[in-house]
Amino acid sequence: MTSFQEEILAGIPQDRIPEPKPYDRTINHAPKRKDILTDEEKALALKNALRYFPAKFHATLAPEFAKELKDYGRIYMYRFRPSYEIFARPIDEYPCRCKQAAAIMAMIQNNLDPRVAQHPHELIIYGGNGAIFQNWAQYRLTMQYLATMTEEQTLAMYSGLPLGLFPSHQDAPRVVVTNGMVIPNYSKQDDWEKFNALGVSQYGQMTAGSYMYIGPQGIVHGTTITVMNAARKQLKSKGIAGTRENMKGMLFVSAGLGGMSGAQPKAGNIAGVVSVIAEINPLAARKRYDQGWVDELHDNLDELLQRIRKAVSGKETVSLAYVGNVVDLWERLAEEHIHVDIGTDQTSLHNPWAGGYYPAGLTLEESKNMMAAEPEKFREAVQASLRRQVAAINKLTADGMYFFDYGNAFLLESSRAGADIMADGHFRYPSYVQDIMGPLYFDYGFGPFRWVCMSEDPADLAKSDELAIKVLAEEARTAPEEIQGQLRDNIHWIEEAGKNNLVVGSQARILYADCEGRTKIAMAFNEAIRSGKIKAPIVLGRDHHDVSGTDSPFRETSNIYDGSQFTADMAIQNVIGDSFRGATWVSIHNGGGVGWGEVINGGFGMVIDGSDDSARHIKEMLFWDVNNGIARRSWARNEGAAHAISREMERTPGLKVTLPNHADDSLVRDALKGI
Numbered sequence: 062m063t064s065f066q067e068e069i070l071a072g073i074p075q076d077r078i079p080e081p082k083p084y085d086r087t088i089n090h091a092p093k094r095k096d097i098l099t100d101e102e103k104a105l106a107l108k109n110a111l112r113y114f115p116a117k118f119h120a121t122l123a124p125e126f127a128k129e130l131k132d133y134g135r136i137y138m139y140r141f142r143p144s145y146e147i148f149a150r151p152i153d154e155y156p157c158r159c160k161q162a163a164a165i166m167a168m169i170q171n172n173l174d175p176r177v178a179q180h181p182h183e184l185i186i187y188g189g190n191g192a193i194f195q196n197w198a199q200y201r202l203t204m205q206y207l208a209t210m211t212e213e214q215t216l217a218m219y220s221g222l223p224l225g226l227f228p229s230h231q232d233a234p235r236v237v238v239t240n241g242m243v244i245p246n247y248s249k250q251d252d253w254e255k256f257n258a259l260g261v262s263q264y265g266q267m268t269a270g271s272y273m274y275i276g277p278q279g280i281v282h283g284t285t286i287t288v289m290n291a292a293r294k295q296l297k298s299k300g301i302a303g304t305r306e307n308m309k310g311m312l313f314v315s316a317g318l319g320g321m322s323g324a325q326p327k328a329g330n331i332a333g334v335v336s337v338i339a340e341i342n343p344l345a346a347r348k349r350y351d352q353g354w355v356d357e358l359h360d361n362l363d364e365l366l367q368r369i370r371k372a373v374s375g376k377e378t379v380s381l382a383y384v385g386n387v388v389d390l391w392e393r394l395a396e397e398h399i400h401v402d403i404g405t406d407q408t409s410l411h412n413p414w415a416g417g418y419y420p421a422g423l424t425l426e427e428s429k430n431m432m433a434a435e436p437e438k439f440r441e442a443v444q445a446s447l448r449r450q451v452a453a454i455n456k457l458t459a460d461g462m463y464f465f466d467y468g469n470a471f472l473l474e475s476s477r478a479g480a481d482i483m484a485d486g487h488f489r490y491p492s493y494v495q496d497i498m499g500p501l502y503f504d505y506g507f508g509p510f511r512w513v514c515m516s517e518d519p520a521d522l523a524k525s526d527e528l529a530i531k532v533l534a535e536e537a538r539t540a541p542e543e544i545q546g547q548l549r550d551n552i553h554w555i556e557e558a559g560k561n562n563l564v565v566g567s568q569a570r571i572l573y574a575d576c577e578g579r580t581k582i583a584m585a586f587n588e589a590i591r592s593g594k595i596k597a598p599i600v601l602g603r604d605h606h607d608v609s610g611t612d613s614p615f616r617e618t619s620n621i622y623d624g625s626q627f628t629a630d631m632a633i634q635n636v637i638g639d640s641f642r643g644a645t646w647v648s649i650h651n652g653g654g655v656g657w658g659e660v661i662n663g664g665f666g667m668v669i670d671g672s673d674d675s676a677r678h679i680k681e682m683l684f685w686d687v688n689n690g691i692a693r694r695s696w697a698r699n700e701g702a703a704h705a706i707s708r709e710m711e712r713t714p715g716l717k718v719t720l721p722n723h724a725d726d727s728l729v730r731d732a733l734k735g736i
């Protein structure tokens with residue numbers, strides 16, 4: 062047995078605790094969280110933390126954990142970080158009694174890989190607070206359970222806490238994850254701060270807490286599609302054809318080079334435009350630069366503006382990072398009347414008061430200190446900064462920029478800050494789902510389809526890419542006009558994916574496909590595993606940016622107009638349905654993208670191993686996973702969805718979906734007159 066395997070099997074050491082670990086200043090750490098607990102609650106947090114360990118260690122650990130709570134606002138249990146390196150290993154290297162559990166261990170370790178995770182030592186994967194576990198004891202215990210579980214057990218995960226292994230059966234999920242589930246009236250931002258500080262709940266974002274994060278590639282794809290379609294929209298409004306050639310020389314401006322937002326410059330390059338992305342944290346900017354995801358770093362606005370003018374006039378394909386505050390960038394662009402074609406923002410505004418957004422006028426360090434020491438003053442600084450940012454953006458949109466909200470609660474928080482963002486009771490600007498992803502993608506069942514090769518061999522990934530292209534090209538031959546463009550964009554994406562070095566961490570890929578595409582690609586993979594053309598199992602999954610799994614009124618379901626966008630039945634139904642149709646693990650989260658209390662989203666992971674069982678799970682589960690959302694969108698009277706579900710009912714005899722009848726608007730208005 063390797064020492065890696067031994068350490069996993071040891072779980073939380075019972076005889077001797079590891080030596081304390083020095084605080085590593087070379088990596089990116091989570092900001093100090095605000096001091097929100099009363100003295101009594103602090104005692105409770107400490108007792109909660111100590112319950113993971115035998116009483117004989119409490120005298121050593123209690124003062125140490127108390128200090129962590131004081132210094133960082135959380136108890137991470139740094140001492141218990143494992144001594145081995147964390148990254149996704151080939152599946153055979155994990156100690157296990159069932160391969161499904163080994164695959165989940167690899168997915169967990171990929172999330173926590175320092176190349177992938179945003180704040181790896183605080184177990185934060187992306188978005189500033191998207192956690193996979195609350196502390197290192199939970200990590201150790203979970204890995205130990207997974208290493209020892211059989212196919213007749215299910216592990217229950219409560220916001221990072223492995224509650225235990227419970228007897229179940231082979232077809233049941235191996236793991237059921239819930240994150241941040243609270244009584245609805247206790248779902249405010251400060252409730253999260255408090256529950257998380259107490260060690261009883263966490264914000265799992267979505268792919269962080271459901272072990273499905275594949276680094277920024279996951280979002281490069283969605284961002285590429287969004288930037289290309291935003292560019293097409295802009296060109297169309299000027300009567301110009303939306304070809305890639307015509308996109309050259311267009312200027313795209315945004316903020317954020319973090320976990321997700323780091324994908325923006327890469328996507329800009331794939332679309333062939335000039336992108337300028339502001340990032341206030343030099344470490345985050347440098348990480349993306351070193352990875353080759355952004356071409357140039359600039360910290361001088363005068364020089365940057367000159368560089369922008371040159372890039373635009375030369376129609377270069379180039380991505381420029383501004384290492385500074387995005388508000389300064391927007392104001393300068395507006396002052397100098399630079400023509401910006403496409404604008405958006407991807408700071409972590411779902412988490413505005415605890416490090417998601419850094420206000421103008423303060424350095425990064427000043428902000429970090431103020432948010433912990435003077436939270437009210439910090440809140441005012443954020444809101445003032447948002448008002449300035451919106452004012453500059455408004456000037457540029459008046460000059461012809463197309464601006465959209467990029468799913469980070471920018472419009473929502475700006476409106477709460479009193480910025481000039483409303484017109485006629487609505488936001489001045491659309492969300493990218495309302496304008497682009499909803500009508501073109503989600504309503505037709507197109508959504509993220511991810512896979513990770515458990516051999517961790519790039520040759521398997523290349524083989525799977527080939528299979529995916531073949532399936533999509535085949536589908537495109539007979540597909541209706543409405544989805545031809547979506548299929549073409551995705552075939553182009555996969556053809557380019559290998560060349561663009563998109564893999565960070567495990568050998569993973571993503572594309573967008575509808576139910577037919579997802580199912581046929583998965584079946585082709587299963588066949589290739591069965592015949593040995595692909596060496597090891599593959600994990601299938603997705604993110605929240607999809608037709609079914611997510612109820613998010615300011616993002617994924619922002620193009621639902623029957624009033625049901627604030628309900629969350631779809632996400633819950635999605636996960637329950639997936640769990641008895643063959644998912645290897647399922648997860649449901651409060652928050653994810655837009656913020657705690659603002660969204661519910663469900664996810665799944667499925668290990669396929671070339672078996673007949675895998676083939677059955679693929680067919681049954683993917684069908685439900687996609688079509689339950691199309692049915693809901695069709696009921697909400699979305700045209701594309703009505704088209705897609707009718708097509709599906711023709712193909713699938715067992716499917717009977719309730720369809721809406723359409724009422725005449727004038728008849729409805731007349732009926733209400735005089736009442």
Ligand SMILES: NC(=O)c1ccc[n+]([C@@H]2O[C@H](COP(=O)([O-])OP(=O)(O)OC[C@H]3O[C@@H](n4cnc5c(N)ncnc54)[C@H](O)[C@@H]3O)[C@@H](O)[C@H]2O)c1
Nearest residue numbers: 188189317319320321322340341387408409418419469654
């Ligand atoms: N569009 C999508 O498809 C999509 C998908 C997932 C998440 N999101 C949302 O996008 C947001 C960003 O996600 P992420 O994972 O990149 O988060 P992140 O926290 O890793 O990155 C955000 C970055 O913005 C920087 N930043 C904050 N304020 C700034 C300012 N004023 N000026 C310049 N830089 C600033 C931060 O330093 C940070 O590096 C989140 O709200 C997330 O929920 C969008």
